[in-house]
Amino acid sequence: MLYIKAPAKINLTLDVLYKRPDNYHEVDMIMTTIDLSDRIGLEASQDGLIKIISADRFVPSDERNFAYQAAKLLQDTYGIKEGVSITIDKEIPIAAGLAGGSSDAAATLRGLNELWNLNLTIDELAELGAQIGSDVPFCVYGGTARATGRGEKIEELPAPPNCWIVLAKPKIGVSTADVYGGLQLDNVAHPDTAKAIAAIASKDYSALCTSLGNVLESVTLKLHPEVSMIKEQMYRLGADAVLMSGSGPTVFGLVDSEARIARIYNGLRGFCDEVYTVRLLGERNTLA
Ligand SMILES: C[C@@](CO)(OP(=O)(O)O)[C@H](O)COP(=O)(O)OP(=O)(O)OC[C@H]1O[C@@H](n2ccc(N)nc2=O)[C@H](O)[C@@H]1O
Ligand SMILES: Nc1ncnc2c1ncn2[C@@H]1O[C@H](COP(=O)(O)OP(=O)(O)O)[C@@H](O)[C@H]1O
Incomplete structure:
Protein backbone atom coordinates (compact mmCIF):
# COMPACT_ATOMS: atom_id res chain seq x y z
CA MET A 1 0.00 0.00 0.00
CA PRO A 158 7.87 31.71 -0.76
CA ALA A 159 6.66 30.32 2.59
CA PRO A 160 4.74 32.90 4.69
CA PRO A 161 6.18 34.10 8.02
CA ASN A 162 6.04 31.41 10.69
CA CYS A 163 2.84 31.40 12.75
CA TRP A 164 0.09 29.22 14.18
CA ILE A 165 -3.33 28.86 12.59
CA VAL A 166 -6.51 28.26 14.57
CA LEU A 167 -9.37 26.83 12.51
CA ALA A 168 -13.01 26.76 13.55
CA LYS A 169 -15.73 25.17 11.45
CA PRO A 170 -19.37 25.79 12.29
CA LYS A 171 -21.79 22.89 11.77
CA ILE A 172 -22.91 23.94 8.31
CA GLY A 173 -21.77 22.88 4.86
CA VAL A 174 -21.46 25.49 2.14
CA SER A 175 -21.81 24.94 -1.62
CA THR A 176 -19.01 26.70 -3.52
CA ALA A 177 -21.26 27.12 -6.58
CA ASP A 178 -23.99 28.80 -4.49
CA VAL A 179 -21.51 31.22 -2.92
CA TYR A 180 -20.00 32.28 -6.27
CA GLY A 181 -23.56 32.48 -7.62
CA GLY A 182 -24.59 34.92 -4.88
CA LEU A 183 -21.64 37.27 -5.34
CA GLN A 184 -22.41 40.91 -6.22
CA LEU A 185 -19.16 42.42 -7.38
CA ASP A 186 -20.29 46.05 -7.53
CA ASN A 187 -20.18 46.34 -3.75
CA VAL A 188 -17.23 44.40 -2.34
CA ALA A 189 -13.96 45.39 -0.67
CA HIS A 190 -11.11 43.85 -2.67
CA PRO A 191 -8.03 42.58 -0.82
CA ASP A 192 -4.63 44.11 -1.59
CA THR A 193 -3.02 41.02 -3.17
CA ALA A 194 0.23 42.83 -4.06
CA LYS A 195 0.65 43.96 -0.44
CA ALA A 196 0.08 40.40 0.80
CA ILE A 197 2.66 39.05 -1.66
CA ALA A 198 5.18 41.68 -0.51
CA ALA A 199 4.47 40.79 3.14
CA ILE A 200 5.08 37.10 2.41
CA ALA A 201 8.29 37.87 0.48
CA SER A 202 9.70 39.98 3.34
CA LYS A 203 8.35 37.60 6.04
CA ASP A 204 6.55 40.59 7.59
CA TYR A 205 3.92 39.00 9.88
CA SER A 206 2.16 42.27 10.85
CA ALA A 207 1.85 43.38 7.22
CA LEU A 208 0.49 39.94 6.29
CA CYS A 209 -2.13 40.23 9.06
CA THR A 210 -3.39 43.55 7.68
CA SER A 211 -3.55 42.33 4.07
CA LEU A 212 -5.83 39.29 4.44
CA GLY A 213 -9.16 39.55 2.59
CA ASN A 214 -11.79 37.35 0.96
CA VAL A 215 -14.56 38.80 -1.22
CA LEU A 216 -16.66 35.63 -0.76
CA GLU A 217 -17.20 36.62 2.89
CA SER A 218 -19.73 39.16 1.55
CA VAL A 219 -21.95 36.24 0.51
CA THR A 220 -21.36 33.53 3.15
CA LEU A 221 -21.49 35.85 6.18
CA LYS A 222 -24.90 37.09 5.07
CA LEU A 223 -26.20 33.54 4.56
CA HIS A 224 -24.73 32.22 7.84
CA PRO A 225 -24.47 34.76 10.71
CA GLU A 226 -22.69 32.11 12.84
CA VAL A 227 -19.60 32.61 10.66
CA SER A 228 -19.47 36.31 11.67
CA MET A 229 -19.91 35.30 15.30
CA ILE A 230 -16.93 32.97 15.12
CA LYS A 231 -14.85 35.72 13.48
CA GLU A 232 -15.71 38.16 16.28
CA GLN A 233 -15.01 35.56 18.94
CA MET A 234 -11.60 34.74 17.46
CA TYR A 235 -10.64 38.41 17.45
CA ARG A 236 -11.90 38.82 21.02
CA LEU A 237 -9.86 35.83 22.16
CA GLY A 238 -6.68 37.40 20.77
CA ALA A 239 -6.04 36.26 17.17
CA ASP A 240 -3.94 38.77 15.21
CA ALA A 241 -5.98 38.40 11.99
CA VAL A 242 -9.12 36.43 11.15
CA LEU A 243 -10.59 35.40 7.79
CA MET A 244 -12.98 32.91 6.25
CA SER A 245 -11.25 30.33 4.01
CA GLY A 246 -12.51 29.91 0.43
CA SER A 247 -16.29 29.82 0.17
CA GLY A 248 -16.45 28.94 3.88
CA PRO A 249 -17.72 28.29 6.41
CA THR A 250 -14.35 27.55 8.10
CA VAL A 251 -12.77 30.59 9.76
CA PHE A 252 -9.04 30.77 10.47
CA GLY A 253 -7.04 33.01 12.78
CA LEU A 254 -3.33 33.83 12.65
CA VAL A 255 -1.42 33.84 15.92
CA ASP A 256 2.33 34.37 16.33
CA SER A 257 2.70 33.47 20.00
CA GLU A 258 2.31 29.95 21.35
CA ALA A 259 1.13 31.35 24.68
CA ARG A 260 -2.08 32.75 23.14
CA ILE A 261 -2.98 29.57 21.22
CA ALA A 262 -4.42 27.59 24.15
CA ARG A 263 -6.65 30.49 25.22
CA ILE A 264 -8.08 30.95 21.74
CA TYR A 265 -8.52 27.19 21.19
CA ASN A 266 -10.26 26.65 24.54
CA GLY A 267 -12.43 29.74 24.14
CA LEU A 268 -13.67 28.57 20.76
CA ARG A 269 -14.32 25.00 21.91
CA GLY A 270 -17.02 26.48 24.14
CA PHE A 271 -19.37 27.00 21.22
CA CYS A 272 -17.84 25.34 18.17
CA ASP A 273 -17.37 21.54 17.84
CA GLU A 274 -14.63 21.52 15.27
CA VAL A 275 -11.59 23.54 16.30
CA TYR A 276 -8.00 22.81 15.24
CA THR A 277 -4.60 24.33 15.91
CA VAL A 278 -2.25 23.77 12.99
CA ARG A 279 0.99 25.04 11.43
CA LEU A 280 1.54 26.30 7.91
CA LEU A 281 3.39 23.79 5.76
CA GLY A 282 4.89 26.61 3.69
CA GLU A 283 6.86 24.51 1.22
CA ARG A 284 5.73 22.50 -1.80
CA ASN A 285 4.89 18.77 -1.75
CA THR A 286 7.47 16.28 -2.85
CA LEU A 287 6.26 14.51 -5.98
CA ALA A 288 4.69 11.41 -4.38
C1 LIG B 1 -13.69 29.03 -3.42
C2 LIG B 1 -12.45 28.19 -3.57
C3 LIG B 1 -11.22 29.05 -3.24
O1 LIG B 1 -10.03 28.30 -3.16
O2 LIG B 1 -12.36 27.06 -2.75
P1 LIG B 1 -13.38 26.19 -1.80
O3 LIG B 1 -14.21 27.08 -0.95
O4 LIG B 1 -14.22 25.36 -2.74
O5 LIG B 1 -12.47 25.32 -0.97
C4 LIG B 1 -12.28 27.74 -5.07
O6 LIG B 1 -12.28 28.86 -5.94
C5 LIG B 1 -13.30 26.74 -5.53
O7 LIG B 1 -12.67 25.79 -6.29
P2 LIG B 1 -13.31 24.32 -6.54
O8 LIG B 1 -14.01 23.87 -5.30
O9 LIG B 1 -12.23 23.44 -7.10
O10 LIG B 1 -14.40 24.66 -7.60
P3 LIG B 1 -14.89 23.87 -8.93
O11 LIG B 1 -15.23 22.46 -8.55
O12 LIG B 1 -13.94 24.10 -10.06
O13 LIG B 1 -16.22 24.66 -9.25
C6 LIG B 1 -17.40 24.55 -8.49
C7 LIG B 1 -18.33 25.70 -8.90
O14 LIG B 1 -17.88 26.92 -8.30
C8 LIG B 1 -17.99 28.01 -9.19
N1 LIG B 1 -16.67 28.60 -9.46
C9 LIG B 1 -15.53 27.93 -9.12
C10 LIG B 1 -14.29 28.49 -9.35
C11 LIG B 1 -14.24 29.76 -9.96
N2 LIG B 1 -13.07 30.36 -10.21
N3 LIG B 1 -15.38 30.42 -10.29
C12 LIG B 1 -16.60 29.86 -10.03
O15 LIG B 1 -17.62 30.48 -10.32
C13 LIG B 1 -18.66 27.47 -10.45
O16 LIG B 1 -20.04 27.65 -10.30
C14 LIG B 1 -18.34 25.99 -10.39
O17 LIG B 1 -19.31 25.21 -11.04
N1 LIG C 1 -12.63 12.84 -1.54
C1 LIG C 1 -13.62 13.67 -1.16
N2 LIG C 1 -13.64 14.16 0.09
C2 LIG C 1 -14.62 15.02 0.47
N3 LIG C 1 -15.62 15.43 -0.33
C3 LIG C 1 -15.65 14.98 -1.59
C4 LIG C 1 -14.65 14.09 -2.06
N4 LIG C 1 -14.90 13.84 -3.35
C5 LIG C 1 -16.02 14.53 -3.67
N5 LIG C 1 -16.49 15.21 -2.64
C6 LIG C 1 -17.67 16.12 -2.66
O1 LIG C 1 -17.15 17.45 -2.81
C7 LIG C 1 -17.92 18.40 -2.11
C8 LIG C 1 -16.99 19.54 -1.62
O2 LIG C 1 -16.18 19.02 -0.62
P1 LIG C 1 -14.74 19.55 -0.17
O3 LIG C 1 -13.74 19.34 -1.24
O4 LIG C 1 -14.50 18.89 1.13
O5 LIG C 1 -15.00 21.07 0.14
P2 LIG C 1 -14.63 22.50 -0.40
O6 LIG C 1 -14.98 22.53 -1.87
O7 LIG C 1 -15.45 23.43 0.41
O8 LIG C 1 -13.19 22.74 -0.17
C9 LIG C 1 -18.61 17.61 -1.00
O9 LIG C 1 -19.94 18.00 -0.92
C10 LIG C 1 -18.45 16.13 -1.37
O10 LIG C 1 -19.68 15.48 -1.60
Whole structure:
Protein backbone atom coordinates (compact mmCIF):
# COMPACT_ATOMS: atom_id res chain seq x y z
CA MET A 1 0.00 0.00 0.00
CA LEU A 2 1.32 3.45 -0.93
CA TYR A 3 0.32 6.20 1.50
CA ILE A 4 0.21 9.89 0.51
CA LYS A 5 -0.66 12.91 2.60
CA ALA A 6 -3.38 15.19 1.26
CA PRO A 7 -3.11 18.52 3.12
CA ALA A 8 -5.87 21.12 3.41
CA LYS A 9 -5.41 24.69 2.16
CA ILE A 10 -6.47 28.10 3.38
CA ASN A 11 -6.91 31.23 1.27
CA LEU A 12 -4.88 34.13 2.70
CA THR A 13 -6.46 36.36 0.07
CA LEU A 14 -9.33 35.67 -2.31
CA ASP A 15 -10.25 38.30 -4.86
CA VAL A 16 -12.79 37.89 -7.66
CA LEU A 17 -12.23 40.12 -10.69
CA TYR A 18 -15.23 39.34 -12.91
CA LYS A 19 -17.67 36.66 -14.01
CA ARG A 20 -16.51 34.90 -17.16
CA PRO A 21 -18.63 33.82 -20.15
CA ASP A 22 -18.05 30.15 -19.14
CA ASN A 23 -19.82 30.90 -15.81
CA TYR A 24 -16.63 30.59 -13.74
CA HIS A 25 -15.20 33.64 -12.01
CA GLU A 26 -11.77 35.09 -12.72
CA VAL A 27 -9.96 34.97 -9.37
CA ASP A 28 -6.70 36.20 -7.87
CA MET A 29 -5.89 34.42 -4.62
CA ILE A 30 -3.06 33.38 -2.35
CA MET A 31 -3.32 29.84 -1.05
CA THR A 32 -1.14 27.94 1.38
CA THR A 33 -1.20 24.37 2.72
CA ILE A 34 -1.61 23.55 6.41
CA ASP A 35 -0.77 20.45 8.44
CA LEU A 36 -4.33 19.18 8.62
CA SER A 37 -4.32 16.28 6.16
CA ASP A 38 -6.33 13.36 4.85
CA ARG A 39 -4.35 10.17 4.31
CA ILE A 40 -4.74 8.42 0.97
CA GLY A 41 -3.78 4.74 0.65
CA LEU A 42 -3.37 3.31 -2.86
CA GLU A 43 -3.23 -0.38 -3.71
CA ALA A 44 -2.92 -1.46 -7.35
CA SER A 45 -5.20 -4.24 -8.65
CA GLN A 46 -5.30 -6.19 -11.89
CA ASP A 47 -9.10 -6.05 -12.40
CA GLY A 48 -9.11 -2.51 -13.84
CA LEU A 49 -11.64 -1.32 -11.25
CA ILE A 50 -11.43 1.86 -9.16
CA LYS A 51 -12.68 1.33 -5.59
CA ILE A 52 -13.12 3.93 -2.88
CA ILE A 53 -12.93 2.85 0.76
CA SER A 54 -13.67 5.29 3.57
CA ALA A 55 -15.07 4.98 7.07
CA ASP A 56 -16.56 8.49 6.74
CA ARG A 57 -20.15 8.13 5.54
CA PHE A 58 -20.11 11.62 4.00
CA VAL A 59 -17.30 10.72 1.59
CA PRO A 60 -18.86 9.65 -1.74
CA SER A 61 -17.86 6.06 -2.58
CA ASP A 62 -18.49 6.23 -6.34
CA GLU A 63 -17.59 8.32 -9.37
CA ARG A 64 -18.66 11.49 -7.52
CA ASN A 65 -15.49 11.19 -5.42
CA PHE A 66 -12.73 13.49 -6.74
CA ALA A 67 -10.10 10.81 -5.98
CA TYR A 68 -12.10 8.34 -8.13
CA GLN A 69 -12.22 10.99 -10.90
CA ALA A 70 -8.44 11.43 -10.68
CA ALA A 71 -7.81 7.69 -11.13
CA LYS A 72 -10.34 7.45 -13.99
CA LEU A 73 -8.79 10.44 -15.75
CA LEU A 74 -5.35 8.78 -15.66
CA GLN A 75 -6.77 5.42 -16.84
CA ASP A 76 -8.63 7.04 -19.75
CA THR A 77 -5.84 9.45 -20.78
CA TYR A 78 -3.01 6.90 -20.72
CA GLY A 79 -4.89 3.66 -21.54
CA ILE A 80 -4.09 2.11 -18.15
CA LYS A 81 -5.51 -1.39 -17.67
CA GLU A 82 -4.67 -1.66 -13.96
CA GLY A 83 -7.18 -0.77 -11.25
CA VAL A 84 -6.73 0.71 -7.79
CA SER A 85 -8.29 0.60 -4.33
CA ILE A 86 -8.23 4.08 -2.82
CA THR A 87 -8.55 4.28 0.97
CA ILE A 88 -9.42 7.75 2.28
CA ASP A 89 -8.81 8.44 5.98
CA LYS A 90 -10.69 11.70 6.31
CA GLU A 91 -9.39 14.35 8.70
CA ILE A 92 -10.25 17.50 6.72
CA PRO A 93 -13.82 18.70 7.35
CA ILE A 94 -16.02 18.25 4.25
CA ALA A 95 -17.50 21.19 2.29
CA ALA A 96 -15.61 23.54 4.56
CA GLY A 97 -13.60 25.78 2.21
CA LEU A 98 -10.44 23.75 2.92
CA ALA A 99 -10.25 21.87 -0.44
CA GLY A 100 -10.32 18.41 1.13
CA GLY A 101 -11.80 16.70 -1.93
CA SER A 102 -9.44 18.56 -4.28
CA SER A 103 -6.45 17.57 -2.17
CA ASP A 104 -7.56 13.91 -2.18
CA ALA A 105 -7.69 14.10 -6.01
CA ALA A 106 -4.25 15.73 -6.15
CA ALA A 107 -2.72 13.13 -3.83
CA THR A 108 -4.26 10.36 -5.94
CA LEU A 109 -2.71 11.86 -9.10
CA ARG A 110 0.70 12.09 -7.43
CA GLY A 111 0.47 8.59 -5.96
CA LEU A 112 -0.80 6.85 -9.10
CA ASN A 113 1.94 8.54 -11.13
CA GLU A 114 4.31 6.46 -9.01
CA LEU A 115 2.21 3.28 -8.60
CA TRP A 116 1.39 3.02 -12.32
CA ASN A 117 4.89 4.18 -13.43
CA LEU A 118 3.55 7.04 -15.55
CA ASN A 119 6.59 9.33 -15.22
CA LEU A 120 4.47 12.47 -15.57
CA THR A 121 5.94 15.79 -14.42
CA ILE A 122 4.29 17.75 -11.64
CA ASP A 123 3.20 20.36 -14.24
CA GLU A 124 1.50 17.63 -16.29
CA LEU A 125 -0.28 16.31 -13.19
CA ALA A 126 -1.47 19.83 -12.33
CA GLU A 127 -2.78 20.35 -15.87
CA LEU A 128 -4.73 17.08 -15.66
CA GLY A 129 -6.02 18.09 -12.22
CA ALA A 130 -7.66 21.21 -13.65
CA GLN A 131 -10.15 18.90 -15.41
CA ILE A 132 -11.37 17.71 -12.00
CA GLY A 133 -11.69 21.07 -10.21
CA SER A 134 -10.25 24.58 -10.05
CA ASP A 135 -8.41 23.97 -6.75
CA VAL A 136 -6.80 20.66 -7.80
CA PRO A 137 -3.73 22.16 -9.60
CA PHE A 138 -2.77 24.13 -6.49
CA CYS A 139 -3.19 20.99 -4.37
CA VAL A 140 -0.90 19.04 -6.73
CA TYR A 141 1.92 21.49 -5.95
CA GLY A 142 1.02 22.42 -2.35
CA GLY A 143 3.10 25.01 -0.53
CA THR A 144 2.23 28.64 -1.10
CA ALA A 145 1.08 30.12 -4.40
CA ARG A 146 -0.81 32.85 -6.19
CA ALA A 147 -3.62 31.27 -8.19
CA THR A 148 -5.28 33.12 -11.08
CA GLY A 149 -7.59 32.26 -13.98
CA ARG A 150 -10.37 30.19 -12.42
CA GLY A 151 -7.76 29.11 -9.86
CA GLU A 152 -5.75 26.73 -12.07
CA LYS A 153 -2.86 29.08 -13.01
CA ILE A 154 -0.26 28.63 -10.30
CA GLU A 155 2.70 30.87 -9.50
CA GLU A 156 4.87 29.64 -6.61
CA LEU A 157 5.43 32.00 -3.65
CA PRO A 158 7.87 31.71 -0.76
CA ALA A 159 6.66 30.32 2.59
CA PRO A 160 4.74 32.90 4.69
CA PRO A 161 6.18 34.10 8.02
CA ASN A 162 6.04 31.41 10.69
CA CYS A 163 2.84 31.40 12.75
CA TRP A 164 0.09 29.22 14.18
CA ILE A 165 -3.33 28.86 12.59
CA VAL A 166 -6.51 28.26 14.57
CA LEU A 167 -9.37 26.83 12.51
CA ALA A 168 -13.01 26.76 13.55
CA LYS A 169 -15.73 25.17 11.45
CA PRO A 170 -19.37 25.79 12.29
CA LYS A 171 -21.79 22.89 11.77
CA ILE A 172 -22.91 23.94 8.31
CA GLY A 173 -21.77 22.88 4.86
CA VAL A 174 -21.46 25.49 2.14
CA SER A 175 -21.81 24.94 -1.62
CA THR A 176 -19.01 26.70 -3.52
CA ALA A 177 -21.26 27.12 -6.58
CA ASP A 178 -23.99 28.80 -4.49
CA VAL A 179 -21.51 31.22 -2.92
CA TYR A 180 -20.00 32.28 -6.27
CA GLY A 181 -23.56 32.48 -7.62
CA GLY A 182 -24.59 34.92 -4.88
CA LEU A 183 -21.64 37.27 -5.34
CA GLN A 184 -22.41 40.91 -6.22
CA LEU A 185 -19.16 42.42 -7.38
CA ASP A 186 -20.29 46.05 -7.53
CA ASN A 187 -20.18 46.34 -3.75
CA VAL A 188 -17.23 44.40 -2.34
CA ALA A 189 -13.96 45.39 -0.67
CA HIS A 190 -11.11 43.85 -2.67
CA PRO A 191 -8.03 42.58 -0.82
CA ASP A 192 -4.63 44.11 -1.59
CA THR A 193 -3.02 41.02 -3.17
CA ALA A 194 0.23 42.83 -4.06
CA LYS A 195 0.65 43.96 -0.44
CA ALA A 196 0.08 40.40 0.80
CA ILE A 197 2.66 39.05 -1.66
CA ALA A 198 5.18 41.68 -0.51
CA ALA A 199 4.47 40.79 3.14
CA ILE A 200 5.08 37.10 2.41
CA ALA A 201 8.29 37.87 0.48
CA SER A 202 9.70 39.98 3.34
CA LYS A 203 8.35 37.60 6.04
CA ASP A 204 6.55 40.59 7.59
CA TYR A 205 3.92 39.00 9.88
CA SER A 206 2.16 42.27 10.85
CA ALA A 207 1.85 43.38 7.22
CA LEU A 208 0.49 39.94 6.29
CA CYS A 209 -2.13 40.23 9.06
CA THR A 210 -3.39 43.55 7.68
CA SER A 211 -3.55 42.33 4.07
CA LEU A 212 -5.83 39.29 4.44
CA GLY A 213 -9.16 39.55 2.59
CA ASN A 214 -11.79 37.35 0.96
CA VAL A 215 -14.56 38.80 -1.22
CA LEU A 216 -16.66 35.63 -0.76
CA GLU A 217 -17.20 36.62 2.89
CA SER A 218 -19.73 39.16 1.55
CA VAL A 219 -21.95 36.24 0.51
CA THR A 220 -21.36 33.53 3.15
CA LEU A 221 -21.49 35.85 6.18
CA LYS A 222 -24.90 37.09 5.07
CA LEU A 223 -26.20 33.54 4.56
CA HIS A 224 -24.73 32.22 7.84
CA PRO A 225 -24.47 34.76 10.71
CA GLU A 226 -22.69 32.11 12.84
CA VAL A 227 -19.60 32.61 10.66
CA SER A 228 -19.47 36.31 11.67
CA MET A 229 -19.91 35.30 15.30
CA ILE A 230 -16.93 32.97 15.12
CA LYS A 231 -14.85 35.72 13.48
CA GLU A 232 -15.71 38.16 16.28
CA GLN A 233 -15.01 35.56 18.94
CA MET A 234 -11.60 34.74 17.46
CA TYR A 235 -10.64 38.41 17.45
CA ARG A 236 -11.90 38.82 21.02
CA LEU A 237 -9.86 35.83 22.16
CA GLY A 238 -6.68 37.40 20.77
CA ALA A 239 -6.04 36.26 17.17
CA ASP A 240 -3.94 38.77 15.21
CA ALA A 241 -5.98 38.40 11.99
CA VAL A 242 -9.12 36.43 11.15
CA LEU A 243 -10.59 35.40 7.79
CA MET A 244 -12.98 32.91 6.25
CA SER A 245 -11.25 30.33 4.01
CA GLY A 246 -12.51 29.91 0.43
CA SER A 247 -16.29 29.82 0.17
CA GLY A 248 -16.45 28.94 3.88
CA PRO A 249 -17.72 28.29 6.41
CA THR A 250 -14.35 27.55 8.10
CA VAL A 251 -12.77 30.59 9.76
CA PHE A 252 -9.04 30.77 10.47
CA GLY A 253 -7.04 33.01 12.78
CA LEU A 254 -3.33 33.83 12.65
CA VAL A 255 -1.42 33.84 15.92
CA ASP A 256 2.33 34.37 16.33
CA SER A 257 2.70 33.47 20.00
CA GLU A 258 2.31 29.95 21.35
CA ALA A 259 1.13 31.35 24.68
CA ARG A 260 -2.08 32.75 23.14
CA ILE A 261 -2.98 29.57 21.22
CA ALA A 262 -4.42 27.59 24.15
CA ARG A 263 -6.65 30.49 25.22
CA ILE A 264 -8.08 30.95 21.74
CA TYR A 265 -8.52 27.19 21.19
CA ASN A 266 -10.26 26.65 24.54
CA GLY A 267 -12.43 29.74 24.14
CA LEU A 268 -13.67 28.57 20.76
CA ARG A 269 -14.32 25.00 21.91
CA GLY A 270 -17.02 26.48 24.14
CA PHE A 271 -19.37 27.00 21.22
CA CYS A 272 -17.84 25.34 18.17
CA ASP A 273 -17.37 21.54 17.84
CA GLU A 274 -14.63 21.52 15.27
CA VAL A 275 -11.59 23.54 16.30
CA TYR A 276 -8.00 22.81 15.24
CA THR A 277 -4.60 24.33 15.91
CA VAL A 278 -2.25 23.77 12.99
CA ARG A 279 0.99 25.04 11.43
CA LEU A 280 1.54 26.30 7.91
CA LEU A 281 3.39 23.79 5.76
CA GLY A 282 4.89 26.61 3.69
CA GLU A 283 6.86 24.51 1.22
CA ARG A 284 5.73 22.50 -1.80
CA ASN A 285 4.89 18.77 -1.75
CA THR A 286 7.47 16.28 -2.85
CA LEU A 287 6.26 14.51 -5.98
CA ALA A 288 4.69 11.41 -4.38
C1 LIG B 1 -13.69 29.03 -3.42
C2 LIG B 1 -12.45 28.19 -3.57
C3 LIG B 1 -11.22 29.05 -3.24
O1 LIG B 1 -10.03 28.30 -3.16
O2 LIG B 1 -12.36 27.06 -2.75
P1 LIG B 1 -13.38 26.19 -1.80
O3 LIG B 1 -14.21 27.08 -0.95
O4 LIG B 1 -14.22 25.36 -2.74
O5 LIG B 1 -12.47 25.32 -0.97
C4 LIG B 1 -12.28 27.74 -5.07
O6 LIG B 1 -12.28 28.86 -5.94
C5 LIG B 1 -13.30 26.74 -5.53
O7 LIG B 1 -12.67 25.79 -6.29
P2 LIG B 1 -13.31 24.32 -6.54
O8 LIG B 1 -14.01 23.87 -5.30
O9 LIG B 1 -12.23 23.44 -7.10
O10 LIG B 1 -14.40 24.66 -7.60
P3 LIG B 1 -14.89 23.87 -8.93
O11 LIG B 1 -15.23 22.46 -8.55
O12 LIG B 1 -13.94 24.10 -10.06
O13 LIG B 1 -16.22 24.66 -9.25
C6 LIG B 1 -17.40 24.55 -8.49
C7 LIG B 1 -18.33 25.70 -8.90
O14 LIG B 1 -17.88 26.92 -8.30
C8 LIG B 1 -17.99 28.01 -9.19
N1 LIG B 1 -16.67 28.60 -9.46
C9 LIG B 1 -15.53 27.93 -9.12
C10 LIG B 1 -14.29 28.49 -9.35
C11 LIG B 1 -14.24 29.76 -9.96
N2 LIG B 1 -13.07 30.36 -10.21
N3 LIG B 1 -15.38 30.42 -10.29
C12 LIG B 1 -16.60 29.86 -10.03
O15 LIG B 1 -17.62 30.48 -10.32
C13 LIG B 1 -18.66 27.47 -10.45
O16 LIG B 1 -20.04 27.65 -10.30
C14 LIG B 1 -18.34 25.99 -10.39
O17 LIG B 1 -19.31 25.21 -11.04
N1 LIG C 1 -12.63 12.84 -1.54
C1 LIG C 1 -13.62 13.67 -1.16
N2 LIG C 1 -13.64 14.16 0.09
C2 LIG C 1 -14.62 15.02 0.47
N3 LIG C 1 -15.62 15.43 -0.33
C3 LIG C 1 -15.65 14.98 -1.59
C4 LIG C 1 -14.65 14.09 -2.06
N4 LIG C 1 -14.90 13.84 -3.35
C5 LIG C 1 -16.02 14.53 -3.67
N5 LIG C 1 -16.49 15.21 -2.64
C6 LIG C 1 -17.67 16.12 -2.66
O1 LIG C 1 -17.15 17.45 -2.81
C7 LIG C 1 -17.92 18.40 -2.11
C8 LIG C 1 -16.99 19.54 -1.62
O2 LIG C 1 -16.18 19.02 -0.62
P1 LIG C 1 -14.74 19.55 -0.17
O3 LIG C 1 -13.74 19.34 -1.24
O4 LIG C 1 -14.50 18.89 1.13
O5 LIG C 1 -15.00 21.07 0.14
P2 LIG C 1 -14.63 22.50 -0.40
O6 LIG C 1 -14.98 22.53 -1.87
O7 LIG C 1 -15.45 23.43 0.41
O8 LIG C 1 -13.19 22.74 -0.17
C9 LIG C 1 -18.61 17.61 -1.00
O9 LIG C 1 -19.94 18.00 -0.92
C10 LIG C 1 -18.45 16.13 -1.37
O10 LIG C 1 -19.68 15.48 -1.60
